[in-house]
Amino acid sequence: xxxxxxxxxxxxxxxxxxxxxxCDPISGHTALYWYRQSLGQGLEFLIxxxxxxxxxxSGLPSDRFSxxxxxxxxxxxxxxxxxxxxxxxxxxxxxxxxxxxxxxxxGDGTRxxxx
Amino acid sequence: SQKIxxxxxxxxxxxxxxxxxxxxxxxxxxxxxxxxxxxxxxGPVFLLLIRENEKxxxxxxxxxxxxxxxxxxxxxxxxxQPADSATYLCALVTAGANNLFFGTGTRLxxxx
Numbered sequence: 001x002x003x004x005x006x007x008x009x010x011x012x013x014x015x016x017x018x019x020x021x022x023c024d025p026i027s028g029h030t031a032l033y034w035y036r037q038s039l040g041q042g043l044e045f046l047i048x049x050x051x052x053x054x055x056x057x058s059g060l061p062s063d064r065f066s067x068x069x070x071x072x073x074x075x076x077x078x079x080x081x082x083x084x085x086x087x088x089x090x091x092x093x094x095x096x097x098x099x100x101x102x103x104x105x106x107g108d109g110t111r112x113x114x115x
Numbered sequence: 116s117q118k119i120x121x122x123x124x125x126x127x128x129x130x131x132x133x134x135x136x137x138x139x140x141x142x143x144x145x146x147x148x149x150x151x152x153x154x155x156x157x158g159p160v161f162l163l164l165i166r167e168n169e170k171x172x173x174x175x176x177x178x179x180x181x182x183x184x185x186x187x188x189x190x191x192x193x194x195x196q197p198a199d200s201a202t203y204l205c206a207l208v209t210a211g212a213n214n215l216f217f218g219t220g221t222r223l224x225x226x227x
Contacts, residue, residue, distance in 0.1 A: 004158070033214060042119070043159070043204070045214035056213045091158050100146050100208040101166070104215060106158030 002026075004107035006092050012113045015084060021077045021110045023092030029105070031098030032075050034067060037109070038088040046090075049075060050098040079112075087114045117142040119218040121205060127224045128195055136190040136221045138205035145207035148181055148188050149215065153202045162203075163190075195225045 005024040013019055025032050034046040045059040049069040060066070064082075069075040079086055089111050093104040122137035138148070146167055151159035165172045165181045165188070172179045178191040192199050202222045206215040 031213075035214075035217075040219070042217040042219040043206075043215070045216070048213040050213070059214065093158070098213065100210070100212070101164065103149065103161035103164060104159075105161070108156065108158045 004092055004094055004105055006090075006107035006110050008110055009108065010111045010113075012115065013082060014115050016081055018078065018080045019082055019112065021079075021090050021092075021112070023075045023077070023107060025073065025075070025092070025094030026105055029094035029096055030072065031095045031102075032069055033093040033095075033104060034075070034077050035091045035093065036088045037091055043091065046077070048098070082112075082114045084114045087112055117216070119143070119205065119207060119216060121203075121218040121221045123221055124219070125222045125224070127226060130195060130197060130225050130227050132195055134192040134195050134199070134223055134225070136203050136205075136223065138188040138190070138218055140186050140207060143186075143207050143216065144209055145183075146210040147208040148179075149206045149208070150177075150179055150188075150190050151204045151206060153204055153220065159204055192223075195223075197225045197227050200224050 007022045030051045032049040035043040047067045048056040064080045067077045089109040091109040093106045095102045095104045118141040120139045149164045150162045153159045163179045176193045180189045202220040204220045205218045
């Protein structure tokens with residue numbers, strides 16, 4: 001597609017359930033990022049994938065968070081045993097090859113609400 | 116501790132005036148600084164990028180300055196229009212890092 005696509009756009013779930021969020025990056029982009037945006041907070045980096053390299057997981061807040069990127073394209077962010085503090089907008093971005101001088105192209109996010 | 120602060124949470128200006136937004140950072144050594152625009156319910160959209168050794172960058176009605184001594188970037192929108200109303204985010208990239216570090220944003224409202 002023309003841009004980064006994320007699904008679902010909204011997700012409401014009960015505390016303790018697992019959720020999966022999907023990101024489809026721009027075709028041909030080898031770098032993929034996940035960020036989290038909470039009310040009143042800036043975007044917070046979660047994880048970075050670049051080609052076939054091991055992902056940079058340094059931003060994941062706990063071991064309940066994990067992500068995969070299959071075939072160098074689509075990525076899934078999984079949150080296990082969700083907590084209320086996980087409520088946020090989860091944004092995915094891609095860039096051409098991950099170099100520092102490149103813009104990142106963002107999807108419109110998944111708004112996650114934990115009841 | 117590391118901080119990226121944008122001058123105010125909200126800024127209101129009259130249509131036709133120049134909007135100036137400020138981004139100050141502490142304890143970062145950015146290689147690049149980027150500015151993004153974010154509309155409600157949407158993801159950020161890239162506007163401009165400036166390197167650490169560049170003083171100024173322009174694109175149409177937009178201008179960005181970068182002062183590594185003051186640890187500050189200024190973002191200007193000249194001849195502002197109501198359609199410029201949005202939240203503007205500054206973001207840093209440090210050498211060797213993979214991700215952007217974002218400020219919390221300034222919500223700009225241009226009043227007709």
